[in-house]
Amino acid sequence: MSTAPDPAAPADMPADMPVDTAAAAARELRSLVGRLRRRFLELSDNQELTPSQTSLLSRLAKHGPASPGALAAAERVRPQSLGATLGVVADRGLVRRDPDPDDGRRQVISLSDDGRAFVEGRREAGQEWLTHALRDRLTSEELATVTAALAILDRTLLDAAPTAPAPAREADRP
Numbered sequence: 001m002s003t004a005p006d007p008a009a010p011a012d013m014p015a016d017m018p019v020d021t022a023a024a025a026a027r028e029l030r031s032l033v034g035r036l037r038r039r040f041l042e043l044s045d046n047q048e049l050t051p052s053q054t055s056l057l058s059r060l061a062k063h064g065p066a067s068p069g070a071l072a073a074a075e076r077v078r079p080q081s082l083g084a085t086l087g088v089v090a091d092r093g094l095v096r097r098d099p100d101p102d103d104g105r106r107q108v109i110s111l112s113d114d115g116r117a118f119v120e121g122r123r124e125a126g127q128e129w130l131t132h133a134l135r136d137r138l139t140s141e142e143l144a145t146v147t148a149a150l151a152i153l154d155r156t157l158l159d160a161a162p163t164a165p166a167p168a169r170e171a172d173r174p
Contacts, residue, residue, distance in 0.1 A: 029153075043129050044122035047092075052077070052085050054122070057094060057111065061119040065110035067100065094118055 046054060052075070059074060060066070066074070072082040086109060089095045094115035100106035111119065134143060 039129070040122075040126040043125045046122075047118065049089070049092075050085075052081075053089050056082075056085055057089060057115055057119050060095065060109065060111045061116065065098075065108045067106055067108060071109060089115070 049057075056071065056075060059071065063074070068082055068086060069079060071086075072079040075082060077085075086095065086097075090097060092114075093112055096110050096112050097107045098110065100108050134146070138146065
């Protein structure tokens with residue numbers, strides 16, 4: 001097993017932590033996140049919506065009303081592709097198209113009451129399952145450990161820009 005420092009490791013990671021340990025943890029974490037995501041999808045009633053359509057609804061629930069152009073940019077799709085997605089969810093009554101109050105020629109897309117109920121129902125199903133799983137399968141000490149690990153992951157992984165290279169650690173410098 002290699003004990004060379006990992007140049008992509010956080011600055012507060014011990015310099016003697018084996019690269020293989022961090023790589024193994026990264027593989028396990030990616031695998032776990034994927035399995036959890038699939039479980040959440042299994043638990044929710046997608047009402048025959050595609051992942052693109054459910055992603056759009058989730059974005060509107062989280063970030064609020066937006067123009068079609070802003071939604072296309074946020075979803076990283078072409079405006080034409082978003083137009084097709086919007087057509088389906090609008091036909092199903094899950095979104096509203098209202099005139100932009102600042103420019104009546106433009107539209108603002110927002111969730112309808114049915115769209116909000118759809119998103120909240122999906123979220124609640126996953127939340128309920130995960131709450132029961134954590135409560136029923138973990139000891140109080142294990143739950144405390146998971147909670148602490150989540151705080152560490154949130155602080156160290158999600159606060160940094162995904163494409164920014166990690167700063168070199170003192171131990172990595174020649």
